[in-house]
Amino acid sequence: MHRHLQKIIWSAVLMIMGIGLLALYSATYGNVRVTQEVFYDQSLCALVGVGLMFILSRVDYRKFFDAAYIFYGLNVLLLLGVLAAGRYAMGAKRWMELGAFSFQPSELMKLALILALGRYFSNRRPSLSFNLRSRVGVVWGDLVCPFLMAALPMALVFKQPDLGTAFLIFGVFLVILFASGLEYRYLVWFMILCVSAVPVIWYFLKGYQKMRLLVFLNPNIDPLGAGYTIIQSKIAVGSGGLFGKGWLAGTQNQLNFLPERHTDFIFSVIGEEWGLVGTIVTIGCFFILAHSGLNIAQNQKDRFGMLVTAGIVAILTLQVVVNVGMVMGLFPVVGITLPLISYGRSSFMVFVLMVGFLLNLSKRRTVF
């Protein structure tokens, strides 16, 4: 069973990486703004990533349990450091310089939070008692404490500003809360509270973020500015048809109509050049990954493993759905990468770690 699952995960991941590299090659082919060095860089990342996944799948995952809080704490410090001394790029402070390398702590934070929340809830069983005192304890312990754990990095990421990642962190928090077995009524209350907070959040949004949300609602209000990206990527995906225009032959891509097509909008290259066949295969690979993750979670005897797996599946699914939805014009442009396909070392390596974790858990299941 587990060997079978492992093979499936390995093949899905390699397939995704392969598709990603081919798409990236095309996206940078003849691109005036981005050189093909990006492609070689990502290829190197993929090689390193495959090795890393192989090693991770053989490490005792309990070590992650032990390190979860420290990892989380360090990550919060890094986020603070980014705000204090990060590198400015594209209107946001997201990068941390570490010698020759630079990376985004916000990407790493996703994994750190999953591990920390996983450890937090692994020690707690949601209370089923009915007296008032214990209810207050439940609300504090099961809801407020973990919420603060998520809210701190969320606020820091939001400040960068990186609305998309902040939203993802919140999504992961909700899913882990749900998976931990919190009573539905608490969940419902919590959701009502969140919705009523929306106007307050709107007040704190940056001008360009408000603009993006408005443009999402109607791309035609700014066809050459914020709406341009949505319109062009929609044209790219739609014009691909069933089989696409062929690799390196997408006109939207090759003639520079698609901005950011090597990072957030790489899915539009896949859609244009490989058509519906290419997009469904890509989405299918991600689905297989998510599905395998859920199989692992379902068969976990260990709550930490189950919660972490659920968190990983959640973040993977959310990123794929939001990114593809964004490219198709279904979601606002929020700067969320397509896992393992979009160019970006931080994002790529974090997902390598996550998949390595899945591989590890699929193996360890029998130990318990």
Added chain:
Amino acid sequence: MRIKILRVIIIGLFVLVAFYLGYLQLIRGPYFYSLSKNNHIRVVSLEGQRGRILDRYGALLADNRKVFEVVVIPGELKDREGLFDFLSQTLQVEKEKLLETYNQKMYASFAPVVVREDITRTQAIVIEENKFRFPGLLVQEDYRRFYPYKDTAAHLLGYVGKISRSKIEELKNYGYNPQSVIGYSGVEEFYDRYLKGEEGGMQIEINSRGEQVRLLGLKEPVKGQDVTLTIDLRIQQALTELLGNQRGVIIVMTLDSGEILGVASSPSYDPNIFVPKTNLSTSLPFSDSGSPLLNRAISGQYPPGSIFKISVALCALKEGRINPHRTFHCNGYYKLGEREFRCTHAHGDQDLIQAIAHSCNVYFYHLGLMVGPELMEKYARLLGLGALSSVDLPYEARGSIPNPRDRKIGYPKTWYQGDTLNLSIGQGEMLTTPLQLVQMMATLAQNGKRVRPHVVKSIGGLEVSQSPYQMISVDQKSLRPLQQGLEAVVSDDSGTGHVLAIPGLLTAGKTGTAQAGEGRSPHAWFVGYSSSGKNRIAFVVFLEHGGASQNACRVARDLLMRLKEKDIL
């Protein structure tokens, strides 16, 4: 349990995404495909060079001159301010003016904008040398219509200009687009479809910045066809000189083929001023009170005066009302009721030939009353008056022949005897164009053979086939006395056109002095035909408000002398 719910949610999300992808790529696919195509393919039109216009011996009357243009490609422009500062300095033009032109004409980032046309060679070299400093700046060669003889044949040639909005609507199915250059008036307009180059085009692929990436297809534009006129430049120049500042018309046409050798209308204009794409002074000819744009030879309508007497004489002869020897007595006026209709002076007894030679009004008053207005109109129409000559030029006027029938629907309702008298000497409401009179005279000279006057000899080296001539139904017996009369005008010592008697030439014709309104000088006419051993021509000299017909006769004499000097007659 919770994991199961999560699984359902996740499956749902993926299915939703997959369905929306299917919708976008399959159902809306063709729509987005066409959008992507519009995004990256542009068609740029290339205008073919316009055909030239030549005189009958190959002299260029309308040519295409190579000019240099300063062109800016908006998509490649980087240092806009610097570039226009530089251009302003080099071309000695205000920067604001250049910028205004640029802003007005720019419509797509890939489409070159002409900011200044017709710059000097030196300026072109300076710009070429500095091109590297300003991306998007180019010097381009273009061809520009050029009329080397300026106002010499302006009405005949017409001019070219950008197509007007109403014309596009009319002609868009015939290969014209809003950028097309089209001929206005004259040969340029009438033969536009031959002169016009065939439009070519480039299909180019562009990128998101509008830069050309590659050429997908090219259709070479085709040069328009050269048009050779029947005009002889030497004659044309002579006619222009003869008219000088005098308003009027001279037409010279070959008798047997109807080829127009020269046609001048004065005042004239320089057609070159209409050619530049940006010009402010072009309203000048429109506001001039002398109407220089009017081609008086075919669009001007004037009373023919005594020239109409020929038509009246033909009518009376053909209808058998008189024979050529019938005399009437002229004592200087004709009394109709209380009113006296005057003659120039008392001619005494006149037969038909004398009456034509002396242009005796009284004689023709008698003829007019004998035949009546209806028959006079019939013969006028037989000779081509009141109808188009079908010359191959645009905006020809018909003229008009008054008659009792039209009066009934007009004013003053009644046709009076006085109207008949007026008509019989070509006064009053009778209107003709100079060309109609030349055609009429040629028909009489050729014993009733009517040719169609025309100005174009061949197009693209191929002779233009002329519609066969018509014979009008007039017998020799009626025509001969007329011709004798016309000859007597010149040959008779007392003939009104005796100044035209030139040794070696056989000239005939008729003078006319047409009333042109109270207190204004009358129009002076001479219409005739002349032959030497070499050539036979018909011609008209018309001087607008030129005074007595003697003035026209003197010009006609100069004309014939010049033609003889130039060995044409």
